[in-house]
Amino acid sequence: MISSDVIRGYNDTLILYMLLEGESYGYEISKNIRQLTEEKYVMKETTLYSAFTRLEKNGYIQSFYLDENSLGKRRTYYRITPPGLDYYREKCEEWKVTQEVVNLFIREL
Amino acid sequence: METIMVYLENMFVGLPKTPEVEHLKQELLSGMEDKYLELKREGKSENEAIGIVISEFGNIEELTAELGIQPVSPEETVPVLTEEEIYAYTTAKRNAGFWIGLGVLLCASGVAFLIFMSALFENYAISAANRSVETGAILGLIGMFVLIAIAVSMFIYSGMKLERFNYLEKGFQLPYTLKMSIQHSRENFALTYRIAIITGVCLCILSPVFIFAASSINDNYASYGVSAFMVMAGVGVFLFVYYGNIQGAYTNLLEKYQLTVEKKQEVKVVRAVEAIVWPLATAIFLFTGFVYQRWDINWAIFPITGILSGSFSNVYHIMKSKNPS
Numbered sequence: 001m002i003s004s005d006v007i008r009g010y011n012d013t014l015i016l017y018m019l020l021e022g023e024s025y026g027y028e029i030s031k032n033i034r035q036l037t038e039e040k041y042v043m044k045e046t047t048l049y050s051a052f053t054r055l056e057k058n059g060y061i062q063s064f065y066l067d068e069n070s071l072g073k074r075r076t077y078y079r080i081t082p083p084g085l086d087y088y089r090e091k092c093e094e095w096k097v098t099q100e101v102v103n104l105f106i107r108e109l
Numbered sequence: 110m111e112t113i114m115v116y117l118e119n120m121f122v123g124l125p126k127t128p129e130v131e132h133l134k135q136e137l138l139s140g141m142e143d144k145y146l147e148l149k150r151e152g153k154s155e156n157e158a159i160g161i162v163i164s165e166f167g168n169i170e171e172l173t174a175e176l177g178i179q180p181v182s183p184e185e186t187v188p189v190l191t192e193e194e195i196y197a198y199t200t201a202k203r204n205a206g207f208w209i210g211l212g213v214l215l216c217a218s219g220v221a222f223l224i225f226m227s228a229l230f231e232n233y234a235i236s237a238a239n240r241s242v243e244t245g246a247i248l249g250l251i252g253m254f255v256l257i258a259i260a261v262s263m264f265i266y267s268g269m270k271l272e273r274f275n276y277l278e279k280g281f282q283l284p285y286t287l288k289m290s291i292q293h294s295r296e297n298f299a300l301t302y303r304i305a306i307i308t309g310v311c312l313c314i315l316s317p318v319f320i321f322a323a324s325s326i327n328d329n330y331a332s333y334g335v336s337a338f339m340v341m342a343g344v345g346v347f348l349f350v351y352y353g354n355i356q357g358a359y360t361n362l363l364e365k366y367q368l369t370v371e372k373k374q375e376v377k378v379v380r381a382v383e384a385i386v387w388p389l390a391t392a393i394f395l396f397t398g399f400v401y402q403r404w405d406i407n408w409a410i411f412p413i414t415g416i417l418s419g420s421f422s423n424v425y426h427i428m429k430s431k432n433p434s
Contacts, residue, residue: 046169053133054175
């Protein structure tokens with residue numbers, strides 16, 4: 001499993017990526033991240049909801065309620081906003097550069 | 110699932126109870142519930158599912174930092190009650206209810222005894238009539254004061270017993286499981302409580318029947334009727350006080366003491382007013398009694414004070430909710 005310290009700066013990117021395809025809710029997002037990374041990264045509950053709070057405060061995502069029929073539960077769904085999309089692109093660029101830089105210092109021993 | 114709720118509840122104990130925090134707690138619970146249900150569907154055992162959900166919860170400081178929430182300072186945090194404390198409190202309330210109820214019954218019986226003795230000696234004063242009547246009154250008075258003295262000791266005793274639970278008024282937290290179990294006890298008690306209150310009301314309503322019945326037999330017997338009336342009404346009041354105290358313990362634990370700040374302010378004001386009004390009413394009662402000898406009518410001061418003080422607290426509540434300052 002991956003160290004959460006390393007990935008911290010990219011939690012927002014991961015969540016935004018999950019919302020690119022359409023709206024979703026907390027558990028679904030964390031489940032998809034787990035599956036996509038083949039269980040190499042499991043996002044903790046508090047990390048996930050901190051990110052939601054932060055992203056919403058910055059206007060990158062929007063929350064809304066949707067009634068779930070199977071459980072009769074009222075769920076909070078999230079969707080990405082246009083500023084969120086810009087932010088995502090920015091983070092992708094940043095990561096490419098970061099990767100390039102760090103790669104310069106990586107070698108097999 | 111209950112373990113998860115308790116876990117989450119404990120994680121939030123030190124945090125202020127703002128709507129924002131409550132909302133967040135609900136969100137987390139919903140996410141954890143989804144995860145738990147899915148793990149169960151995948152064939153995980155109860156314990157495994159709970160273990161995984163809790164291990165993947167993370168760190169509450171991460172959230173509070175993000176929200177800019179300061180954990181509540183130690184003097185603002187309220188104690189979390191244990192099962193023993195709750196048991197001790199409900200037992201103490203039940204006992205206090207018993208002793209206070211019995212005390213009220215004794216007071217009523219004391220007055221009944223006085224009336225009964227006076228009437229008895231008046232009706233059967235064969236020789237030295239005046240003397241006998243006086244003896245009856247004196248015996249009655251002695252009996253009444255003895256009973257009232259016992260009753261007052263009971264009031265003081267139960268008041269002292271309950272004193273050690275005064276800290277509950279400052280607020281507390283109930284663990285989720287305990288809250289559920291108290292709610293369950295209250296539901297179980299509801300029928301008993303209803304029956305007790307209805308019986309009490311019936312006794313009080315029916316008690317004057319004794320007066321009419323006794324006086325219809327013989328005018329001289331009317332006083333015996335009054336005695337029986339007082340005892341029967343006393344039994345009714347005993348039921349109110351005893352069962353009311355048990356019900357009150359549940360209400361206090363589940364609703365009343367978990368007050369908001371404004372509500373606490375309201376309770377303070379209402380209490381302050383009551384602390385002035387009731388002794389004042391007692392003073393007026395004694396004054397009009399001893400100075401003007403109007404014992405026949407001055408008891409009405411108590412029901413009137415009761416109604417006024419009740420209306421004051423309602424009016425204050427309405428005013429407060431109209432202009433929240």
